[in-house]
Amino acid sequence: MSGYLEGVLVLLAVNVVFAYGGFLPLAAGQLNLGLAGFAAIGAYASAYLSNVFKLAPLVAIPLAGIIAGAVALVVAVPVLRTRGIYLALATFALGQIVQAGILNLEVVGGAAGYPVAAFIRLPTIAATAVIVVALVWLLFATRFGLAVIAVHDDEGAADLIGIDVRAFQIAAFALGSAIAGVGGGLYAHHFSFIEAQYFNISLSITIVLYVLLGGTQTVVGPLLGAAVFTLLPELLRASAHWRYVAFAAAVIVIMALRPEGLVTGAQLRRLFGFTRAEHVGLPKERTG
Amino acid sequence: MSATDPILRLESVSKHFGGLRVIEDLTLAVRRGVRTALIGPNGAGKTTVFNLITGVFPVDAGRILLDGADITGTPSRLRIRHGIARSFQNIRLMPHLSTLENVMVGQHCRNPGLRGVLQPVNLVPRNRWREAARAALANAALIQYERSTVGNLPYGVQKRIELVRALMAQPRLLLLDEPAAGLNPAETEALQAQLEKVCAGGGLTVLVVEHDMHFVGALCEAVIVLDFGRKIAEGSPEEIRHNLLVQETYLGTPAAEPMEQHRAYSA
Amino acid sequence: MLGSIYAMVAVALTLSIGVLRFLNFSIPGLFMIGGMVAWASLLSGMPWPLAIGVALVAGALASLLVERFTWRWMRSAQHFVPLVSSMAFLLLFEHLAVIYWGSELRTLPALFVDADWRIAGLIISLPQLAGLVCSIALIWVLTLVLLRTRLGRGLRTIAEDSNTALLLGVDINRIVPLVFLTSGLFAALSGVIFALNYRQVQPFMGELVGLKGISAMIIGGMGNIWGSIAGGLIIGLVEVMSIGYFGADFVDIAVYGLLLLILFVRPAGLFGGALAGQRA
Numbered sequence: 001m002s003g004y005l006e007g008v009l010v011l012l013a014v015n016v017v018f019a020y021g022g023f024l025p026l027a028a029g030q031l032n033l034g035l036a037g038f039a040a041i042g043a044y045a046s047a048y049l050s051n052v053f054k055l056a057p058l059v060a061i062p063l064a065g066i067i068a069g070a071v072a073l074v075v076a077v078p079v080l081r082t083r084g085i086y087l088a089l090a091t092f093a094l095g096q097i098v099q100a101g102i103l104n105l106e107v108v109g110g111a112a113g114y115p116v117a118a119f120i121r122l123p124t125i126a127a128t129a130v131i132v133v134a135l136v137w138l139l140f141a142t143r144f145g146l147a148v149i150a151v152h153d154d155e156g157a158a159d160l161i162g163i164d165v166r167a168f169q170i171a172a173f174a175l176g177s178a179i180a181g182v183g184g185g186l187y188a189h190h191f192s193f194i195e196a197q198y199f200n201i202s203l204s205i206t207i208v209l210y211v212l213l214g215g216t217q218t219v220v221g222p223l224l225g226a227a228v229f230t231l232l233p234e235l236l237r238a239s240a241h242w243r244y245v246a247f248a249a250a251v252i253v254i255m256a257l258r259p260e261g262l263v264t265g266a267q268l269r270r271l272f273g274f275t276r277a278e279h280v281g282l283p284k285e286r287t288g
Numbered sequence: 289m290s291a292t293d294p295i296l297r298l299e300s301v302s303k304h305f306g307g308l309r310v311i312e313d314l315t316l317a318v319r320r321g322v323r324t325a326l327i328g329p330n331g332a333g334k335t336t337v338f339n340l341i342t343g344v345f346p347v348d349a350g351r352i353l354l355d356g357a358d359i360t361g362t363p364s365r366l367r368i369r370h371g372i373a374r375s376f377q378n379i380r381l382m383p384h385l386s387t388l389e390n391v392m393v394g395q396h397c398r399n400p401g402l403r404g405v406l407q408p409v410n411l412v413p414r415n416r417w418r419e420a421a422r423a424a425l426a427n428a429a430l431i432q433y434e435r436s437t438v439g440n441l442p443y444g445v446q447k448r449i450e451l452v453r454a455l456m457a458q459p460r461l462l463l464l465d466e467p468a469a470g471l472n473p474a475e476t477e478a479l480q481a482q483l484e485k486v487c488a489g490g491g492l493t494v495l496v497v498e499h500d501m502h503f504v505g506a507l508c509e510a511v512i513v514l515d516f517g518r519k520i521a522e523g524s525p526e527e528i529r530h531n532l533l534v535q536e537t538y539l540g541t542p543a544a545e546p547m548e549q550h551r552a553y554s555a
Numbered sequence: 556m557l558g559s560i561y562a563m564v565a566v567a568l569t570l571s572i573g574v575l576r577f578l579n580f581s582i583p584g585l586f587m588i589g590g591m592v593a594w595a596s597l598l599s600g601m602p603w604p605l606a607i608g609v610a611l612v613a614g615a616l617a618s619l620l621v622e623r624f625t626w627r628w629m630r631s632a633q634h635f636v637p638l639v640s641s642m643a644f645l646l647l648f649e650h651l652a653v654i655y656w657g658s659e660l661r662t663l664p665a666l667f668v669d670a671d672w673r674i675a676g677l678i679i680s681l682p683q684l685a686g687l688v689c690s691i692a693l694i695w696v697l698t699l700v701l702l703r704t705r706l707g708r709g710l711r712t713i714a715e716d717s718n719t720a721l722l723l724g725v726d727i728n729r730i731v732p733l734v735f736l737t738s739g740l741f742a743a744l745s746g747v748i749f750a751l752n753y754r755q756v757q758p759f760m761g762e763l764v765g766l767k768g769i770s771a772m773i774i775g776g777m778g779n780i781w782g783s784i785a786g787g788l789i790i791g792l793v794e795v796m797s798i799g800y801f802g803a804d805f806v807d808i809a810v811y812g813l814l815l816l817i818l819f820v821r822p823a824g825l826f827g828g829a830l831a832g833q834r835a
Contacts (some may be wrong), residue, residue, distance in 0.1 A: 020625055031635065078819045085578055086818055088638070093814040096766070100807035141390075141411035143399060146385065150393050153382035160342055162368040162397030162457070170721050201762060202649070205580075205642045212639055217384050241650045248647035255640045263385050266437040 006122050012230040013129035014123070014187050015210070019222035020136050021180030022211040027140075028172035029152035030080070031088040034095030035180050039198035041068040041098060042181025045187040049187065051119040057118045061128070061185035068181025072174040078194050080169050090222040091130035095204055118150050120189045128186060132179055139218045145219075148172055182209075182241025206244075209251045218268050225261070293356070294491045295320040296460055297339070301350030303333075303340060303517075310336045313518040314350070318461070318510075323487060325504040325525075329538055334497040335377060337514070338463050342374055343367045354461065355395045368397045371460035375450045375467060377497075381438045388434040391421040393455030411537055421456065426536035427481055428452050444475030448482060455486060462486075464496045468503045476500070478505055505529075513537070557764075558791020559690040563745035564768025564782035566694055567738040568819060572772070572782070574734050576709050581621045581642040584648035584740045589614045589746025591652055592757040594663050607747050614743020615736055617648065622735035645761065652758035663754040686748040693741070698780060710734065714765025770814040775825060784827065789813075789825075 001266040018039065046064030049055045055063070059199075079090045088242050104156035108114045140144060150158040151168050188194045206229075214225025254261070294317035301310040310333045318324045320542040326334050339345050341352060352361045354370050360372065373394075381390050392409050395417055397406055408509030409418050424433045428448055438446055447467060454462060467483075468476050480503065487494055498504050504511065504525060513521040515537045521528060528534055564586055592613040596606035609665040625640040701707035709730055742765070749764060750756050767790055775786025789812055797809035817825070 015361060016440055024562075031638075038466075052675045058317070061788075082818055085638070089769070090815060090818040092766075093770070093811045093818065096811040097808055098817065100805075100811065104808070138408075138411065142406045142408050143396065144405050145410065146393050147405065149384050149389075150382050150396075152382050154380050156344070157376070157382070158393075159365050160344070160368065160374065161393055161453075162365060164365055166486070199768065202646065202759075207648060208645070209639065209643055241654045242549040244646055244650040245654065248650070251643040252640050252647070255636050255643070256624060261635045266440075269386055271433050277707040 004186050005033030008234055010122050010125050010190055011226065013125045013182055014190075015181035015207075015226040015230050016129045016223055017132050018207045018212050019179060019214070019226040020078055020132055020189045021176045021178075021183055021209045023136070023216060023219075023222040024172045024179065025169075026208070027152060027189075028148045029155075029168050030169060030173060031208065032089075033088050033172065033201065033208065034091035034093075034098065035207050036179070036199040036201065036203035037095035037098030038068045038072060038177035038180040039184035039187070039203070040102055040194075040196060041071055041186030042178075042185065043101060043194045043199070044105075044114065045186045046183070046185030047114055047116045047194060048108055048216045049115075051116065055188045057120050057185070058124070058131065061182055061189065064185045065178045066184035068184070069174045069178025072177030073170065076170045076173045078156060080173060092201065092204075093105055095199075095201060097221075099196050102199075109195075111196070112210065113193055116194065117186050118189055119192060120186070121142065124188050125190060128182065132182065133219075135224060136179075140219045144168075144171075197218060204246075207245070212261055213251055213254055215263040217260060217265040218263050221261055221263040224263055228262075293320060294318055295355055297351075298341075299351045299353065300335070301340060301352065302348050303336060303345060304348060307472060309517060311407050312342065314494040314514075314517060314519060315378045316519050318495050318512075318524070321487075321493055322510050323483075323508045324496070324510040324512060325508040325511050326497045326514060327499070327501075327504065327528075328520075331516075332514040333517040334514055335465055336517075338374060338465055338497065338545055339526065341367075342372055343464060357514055363518050366515060367485055368459070369400075371458075372457035372463065373454040373457045373461075374463035375447070375465055377465040377469070379443075379446045379450055381446060381450055381453070383437070384440045385438070385555035386435050387430070387441070388418070388425065390422055390438055390449060391425060391453050391542055394415060394420065396537050424456060425449075427485075429478075444471045444478070446478060447471065447475075451479070451482065460493065462492060462494045464494065466499065468498060468515050476503060483507060493529050494506070501529075557742050557794065558788040559687045560745045560764065560787070561768050561771040561783040561790050562763055562787025563690045563694070563741050563748070565771035565787045566780055567741035567745070568769060568772045569780050569783045570697075570734055570741070574643060575626065575731065577626060577737065578641070578769075579625075580638060580642035581618075581625075581648065582641075582738065583761030583768070584760075585614045585617055585621075585739050585742035586746040586749070586765040587756075587761040588617050588634045588648060588770070589743030590750035590760055591656060591746075591758065592743075593750045594756045595656065597663060603751075605834060610747050611743050612737050614632055614746070618735045618739020618742070619732060620644075621739075622732055626731060626735070639724050640710050649758050649761065656758065660755055660757045663750055663756065670702075683752055686752055686803055689748065689796065690745070693744070694780065694784060697737070701780070706733075708732070711773040737786070767810060770810055772816050773814060780798075785825065819829040 021039070022032065022035055029033070042061075042064040046057070046060040049060035049063060059166055075094060079087065081096065082090050082218055102108065103111050123242045140148070141240070147158070147163045147168050149167050150161070155165050184199070209272040211222045212225070212226040213228060214223065215221030229247055231248060238246060296318040297315050298314055299493060301311055301314045302309070325336065328334055333534065335471070336345070340347055342361075343362060347360060351358055353359070354372065359367060359370055365417065382393065385393065389410070401406070401416065406419060409415050422431065422434065425434055430445065430448060432450065433441060433449070438449065441449070445471075450468065452463070467479055471479060482496065484507070486492060491523070496504070496508060508525060510520060511523060511525050513528060513531075513534050520537060521531050522536050523531070564582060567585075568579060569576050570695070571582070588736050589610045593606050594608035596609045597603065621641060622642050625637040625644070630663065702712060709726075745768075768787070768825070771786035771790045772783045773786070774789055775784065776782030790813075793809050793813055794806050797806050801809070
């Protein structure tokens with residue numbers, strides 16, 4: 001496999017992991033603009049663990065994910081008391097604080113960045129991505145998935161059905177952050193150098209945008225979003241900055257025309273199950 | 289506790305929003321197993337009563353007792369565990385879930401804890417919860433819609449799906465907020481049949497807020513009338529029809545004819 | 556001084572949020588456009604009044620572009636869509652700037668050399684003062700417009716309830732572009748003032764400065780113009796104090812920490828009433 005192809009696939013795998021980090025809270029109806037901050041926690045924690053404690057990356061990275069998730073859990077309780085736009089802004093502030101905090105941590109290099117000794121290759125990264133996708137898919141095939149979507153659609157009704165809305169929102173937030181942390185760890189151990197400046201609001205925005213592009217109604221959407229974001233520019237041989245321009249333009253257009261994203265739940269159901277009620281002629285009844 | 293004890297009691301319940309007193313010192317009882325209607329002109333506070341019973345709003349005064357247990361302070365999320373389920377005036381199904389998934393969500397309270405949350409309902413084809421939900425849909429003659437996006441379905445079908453969802457919690461008390469509103473005669477009949485079937489087993493008490501008097505007369509055995517947040521009358525549908533005070537409330541002036549002639553406009 | 560720049564950005568954001576209930580994330584991008592176009596114009600030899608004018612026009616045009624593609628198309632769609640599209644526009648502007656001008660930090664020529672007043676031992680730089688005066692004057696004019704004119708009343712009506720506004724004959728389709736135009740101009744102008752005073756621009760300057768404007772708006776109170784101004788000044792103060800006590804490294808932590816605190820304790824901001832009908 002050529003170095004170039006390997007590089008692209010690594011990027012794809014990392015972006016896929018990030019995408020699912022963003023998907024979890026979005027599926028529950030929350031916009032986490034501090035994703036990059038949790039990715040940073042994962043990156044730096046895993047790097048520190050493998051550099052200083054000489055833990056194998058395959059141990060350090062999941063551990064770092066847990067750390068990121070734990071931090072998210074702690075902040076989730078106050079943060080998730082806010083709603084809607086306030087929540088998005090609180091997570092934004094969170095991400096900025098993490099980034100600024102890391103810049104001041106000399107023990108991990110501060111503003112100069114932090115080199116990472118251990119190195120992992122595509123098979124490891126790809127396998128991790130596959131595991132993450134599988135886990136999220138399995139999770140959403142359980143009642144957890146039903147509850148999260150119910151919370152997203154109608155908090156009030158979900159509450160009266162007996163769903164602990166807050167608990168699920170916190171769980172989605174923490175899990176998503178943990179996954180983002182794992183993504184950060186993967187990134188750190190392949191690109192061998194991390195700096196706080198990379199984990200900025202632009203990164204959070206970008207991740208959120210490609211998740212929304214793919215669609216948050218199904219578990220497959222984020223995968224597609226990450227794939228489009230990573231692969232399409234390669235196919236078009238776009239430069240580093242034109243790819244962002246094209247991506248941003250694509251998001252704007254898609255949000256205008258099809259805000260649910262590329263993959264919707266109804267679409268998926270149609271693909272995998274013939275919905276007789278909609279296709280066979282029923283007596284023309286009033287709708288709504 | 290005898291079988292004729294009320295399953296639901298409201299004792300001197302009051303609720304106001306700002307300066308507006310919506311419910312004023314309301315005392316009522318719903319007898320076990322008796323299909324009861326809660327009627328009253330618009331603004332009488334009927335939906336607010338439902339919101340108080342389900343805990344959406346806290347009461348400002350008074351108590352709510354379910355089967356003798358004081359649930360006045362119970363959080364809304366837990367009331368379904370006590371056996372109260374409801375449907376809504378404007379349908380509140382989850383638009384991003386299919387019909388079957390909506391119904392499965394209704395089972396949530398019967399599947400508590402981490403183990404319940406991790407039930408693979410959408411993964412394993414023969415999962416018992418999924419099968420139970422499918423059976424419920426089949427029972428209500430709605431199985432053909434199981435994979436449909438609920439938002440695209442006819443209004444009457446959505447209403448019946450919401451009813452099935454409420455029933456999945458196996459409630460003791462089912463609150464239905466204007467279940468016949470917006471239904472055409474055929475749909476209303478289907479709804480009535482479904483409700484009668486459901487109540488036939490016993491063990492379920494139904495409290496219905498309705499404007500359609502014909503529906504109330506056909507389905508309900510007891511009627512409670514509200515106006516301005518107070519109970520002004522109660523009795524059998526027949527008694528209420530001839531109650532002059534009730535007629536005055538609805539029509540403004542004492543009516544010569546019984547209320548059966550007055551049928552709410554169901555669009 | 557920086558505080559007044561934050562304040563202007565905050566005002567631009569407030570207009571959007573207050574009237575349209577729309578957190579316009581592209582505003583930091585418009586800030587950058589103002590600053591960089593000013594630099595580019597100066598570089599090409601334009602006299603500075605013209606350069607400022609061009610920068611403002613660029614900002615206004617960009618703002619209208621955002622309006623076209625976020626608000627106009629999406630009134631009925633899900634509520635987060637305009638916010639998301641505005642974030643995409645931010646990315647768009649930033650990366651277009653990098654493509655066009657490169658990502659390095661650029662310096663502006665000093666326009667007002669030695670233009671400092673010395674009063675009672677204090678040194679007041681003239682450009683800074685001019686910027687400050689300009690900001691305050693514009694905000695004051697804006698407040699007047701909002702309070703005294705028909706247009707202003709129309710804006711406030713839309714802020715309360717857009718349906719009622721329609722019923723009352725307020726021409727939303729004409730007012731909305733105006734709101735975008737004004738907030739765009741404010742953002743671009745604050746970028747220009749920043750560029751002329753601090754003499755440094757780069758494509759990502761919106762993230763450094765503009766985002767603090769968002770914080771200013773929230774701290775001061777969303778939807779409240781005077782609150783935003785107060786918020787901007789408070790942030791400026793916090794920054795100066797944190798530099799003094801903790802060193803320059805902790806500035807961001809202090810500012811965003813304050814933001815977080817406010818969001819937890821008093822999301823409406825220090826001076827804001829709760830935004831009516833906050834959608835979840």
